[in-house]
Amino acid sequence: MTYTEDTINSVVISVIIPTYNHAEYLRSSIGSVLSQSYGKFEIIVVDDGSTDNTCEIVEWHCKPSIRYIKQQNRGLAAARNRGIGECRGDYVAFLDADDRFLPHHLQVSIDTIREHPHVGFVCGNIRTFGYPDDFYHVHNCAPSPDHYASLLKGCFIVNVGACLFRRDVLDKMGGFNEHLRASEDWDLFLRIARHFPIFCHHEVILEYRRSLGQMSRQCGLMLDTSMRTLRVQYDYAHIKEEYRTAYESGINDIIKYYGNPAVDEFVTRLRNNDLKVAWDLFLTLLRWYPKGFLRVLHGGAFRK
Secondary structure (H helix, E strand, O other), X not given: OOOOHHHHHHOOEEEEEEEOOXXXXXXXXXXXXXXXXXXXXXXXXXXXXXXXXXXXXXXXXXXXXXXXXXXXXXXXXXXXXXXXXXXXXXXXXXXXXXXXXXXXXXHHHHHHHHHOOOOOEEEEEEEEEEOOOXXXXXXXXXXXXXXXXXXXXXXXXXXXXXEEEEHHHHHHHOOOOOOOOOOHHHHHHHHHHOOOOEEEEEEXXXXXXXXXXXXXXXXXXXXXXXXXXXXXXXXXXXXXXHHHHHHHHHHHHHHHHHHHXXXXXXXXXXXXXXXXXXXXXXXXXXXXXXXXHHHHHHOOOOOO
């Protein structure tokens, strides 16, 4: 797929769509970008080693504003970073292959970031669809005392697809941490918030698909990557009392949302003789939440 000169000159926003065996959703996600009310964009589909008909779906659109890049499977963060390296826009948005932009996403986002040119990125709200039901997520981004502290308490931005980034900021931060299999977006938000302000416009701009198999439901993985993400901030977070308090609050929330469910899954896997998964959960809990085993013993989790 090639660019015309007019297309190259008109690019302002680069929309990066990483995908791995999500061909069944890709036509819808690409279509949601093509339907934007703001027209100065390019789409970069980064195929992270898919074995389905992803390439055919991209070629079906036959648009000069869409580029298809195939790489060996290296993970979500690496696919996004590949897109950053290939993009031509001054601003960058990310869209997971199974999600959808609402038609006004790019217009609202570019207007907001132009009104606040010193921010690292802007973000909005989302609505979900899929399993088990639909709901709106209105994030609580109130600075407490600033957005870095708010992000230490938890990743109030549910999905990176609700954001628009300055390209130069992504370059300065070095993109996503490719050593993280999950929580790589939270890690990026925290690193940016240490150096740049953030602005939230609260318009609903993204449809986020929920499913039983999605990454955020894998409590062992999320416990590990969330704790690793927050622990990296330990030194910086302890330079101010407000940051220390926010950091401890974030640790407690990780235990609540991922630690205790990981303990429950560990017990279930043992009972079902699923020893490999149980062993992986055991190692994760031993590293990040060893007190969880006391909960197992005191709660009589192994009693029939």
